[in-house]
Amino acid sequence: MPSETILLLGVNHKNTPLEVREKLALSSGYEEPLQALAGIAGLKEYFLLSTCNRVEILVSAKDSAAVEKELAGFLFGDALSPDQYEKYLYCHRDDEAIHHLFMVAASLDSMIVGESQILGQLKEAYRWAADKKCTGPILNKLLHKAFSVAKRVRSETRIGSSAVSISYAAIELAKKIFGTLDNKKVLLIGAGEMAELAAEHLVGNGAKDVVVANRTLERALDLAKCFNGRAVGLDEVSDQLEQVDIIVSSTGAPGVILHKADVKPLMRNRRNKPLFFIDIAVPRDLDPALNDLDNVYLYDIDDLNNVVELNKAERDKEAVKASRIVDEEALKFQDWQAGLAITPTIAALRKKGNRISRMELERTLPRLKNLSDKERKSIEKMAGAIVSRLLHDPVIFLKSESCKDQSEMKVDLFRSLFNLEKKE
Template sequence: MHRDAIILLGVNHKTTPLAVREQLALAGGYEDPLRDLGQLSAIKEHFLLSTCNRVEVLFTCARELVEDAKKQVLELLFASRVSQRELQQYVYAHLDDRAVEHLFEVASSLDSMIVGEAQILGQLKEAYRFASKHRSSGLVLNKLLHKSFSVAKRVRTETRIGASAVSISFAAVELAKKIFGNLTDKKVLLVGAGEMAELAAEHLVGQGVAQVVVANRTLERAVKLARCYNGKAVALEELLDQLEHVDIIISSTGATDLILHKRDVRSVMRERRNRPLFFIDIAVPRDLDPNINELDNVYLYDIDDLNNVVELNKTERDREALKADRIVQEEVVKMHQWLEGMATTPTIVELRNMVNCLVEKEVAKTLGRLSGLNKNEQQAIERMATSIANKILHHPMQYLKTDHHCISQSERIGQVRNLFQLDHNKQDFAR
């Protein structure tokens, strides 16, 4: 009467080099691997997750087939792509509660490269849609995956794990929000086409900025980048003219000298009637004159400033991660109790059915011998018999449902089944 085992096999950014993860990634999507896993004799339910940072397979199997199931899954998904030595070195295996805990950590972004990032939950839900479509997940994995989504939501709601910027680009946007508040009517000027500047622009677009203007030495590159943000492209020579109309400037060129000085910005501020202007200098060496920061209503942050913000926020996020971990542990206990309940349910149902059958037969015999009883008297005897049966069943039921440190669940189930002879023919109970 053992419940099925829950197993999770995988590799991630913590355990496995990128070169190995690339070989194991499901480049062709989930369709074929899900179908192939469904052909394995040892496993029952299965689910796959493949992202840039991890490849994981979650499945259930009969407890006596755990090792066979692990071997079959490894051979199908991983063994043909990497060596046996790499399999042993990099692939981790989690069983039952530890598998549940790991899944909850992944969903809550506690196992991510950047703790608290929100992208992984969307990837997890997308992978689950494929599993549902192929009907590869059943009662246990459906419950487990839905629970992982609710755990992630609880972590987001009860902690501030995702509130602090932990990337340079996100830190820049958070600073802009502190200066301007709502960014929906603001215009952004992207100077150069550095990767971090692009990421900052993506974050700003996500906050609903009104317009993105791209200035670059190569106009063709500026046009392509502007198209990504439904913006417009200008030549780098138009930089000063554009300063009059924009609110946020993100600079990331490869220039060896400063491209903007304090005197340039001072003249622009007169034209702007002193409306705030926010500069983010992500270039190394710097694009912007540090003295610009001395002007009224002008705010300049360079990459060191942003790094300081990120480091402070990482410390804050680590504190929030401790709270999130407590939530995960609580939810693992709840999931464990649900799974334990699944194992005892068949015995509880059989025990209840057996006793109900005995009550019905004995009440029928008794009423057959007692002639002249009216309907109310007959019902009183039936209620009395049912009440006695329920009181007798109370302690065996509690014994099955309640954890005992000294006696395992399987032992408790076996004891109750032996005591009440549940594995005998039902006709034997009725004699």
């Protein structure tokens, strides 16, 4: 095994509450913390990842027990004492650390599994670390591998393809109805927080006009202002229905506020352009029979939840496939890392030398017909001697003290130089 250990410490959304994570989120960016890390003794390479869901430090270090303690102290600063943070912190070594990093990169450890943001955040963090020359051969290779694992997972599984929150599900449905949301008009009936969130998503995906209808006009005006929209009274909803495409209803009304009979006559004036009703109110605002009308699509909160559940099941299946890819790639990396140790490298080198001399002998000897056994032995000996003398100096160099300090880099170079990459 190599002399250095890969160590990964961190906290994430799974076992650390937001209040704690907030205290350690590195709000000042990457520059200062990276500089601070440089002061910790024993770190050869280091890398820092900070997102709203996780803070992780990845290092390659010598004396791991002491370093671990120091890193934990660095991570939590003065915010928490060791007794307090013990239950939040996770610490992975070597194989586990590699596996964890790949899981994170592949978005299998994310709050919303399959979301694609994390890869960008990882790359950004790596850019910082690489610019500040904090990473070396091990972490460079490890992180690049993590990026390619993420890419492989994305292209070989359908993990990122389905919507797993209600808002996303609604957007996905709207896109299947309208093709694109560009320039579509949205009507919000009720001006609650849910309506605001939904409208935000719709506008973010291209919807243009937002009309807000509310019992109290004041609140409607406030919300409309957020989206440069207009506010109308509840009694004007019918008129608006002739113009808009997507309706989000979320009033606190005790009963149904819009019936099938109200909408049916409007369709002729709309020239049958499709209407998409999203009813997120409980109890429901909209008549379920609306869905029976041609070109009218009604989804209530339960329907949307069903879509989300369906997608989750699909996504879980894909996540299994993705974990297999991660396992496979983590093993590959461990093989590479194991090869970096000096002893196996020397063994591989000798093996290669012997193989070459044997191959050449097998080619040459049959052509020399009049050789006595003694002469044959001499030639074999000579071939062996040439190989070992040729390899003598490189081996001495590998074993030398000057190499011990930066063994990974040199061994890595050495292995590429003699083409020892492939497993024998």
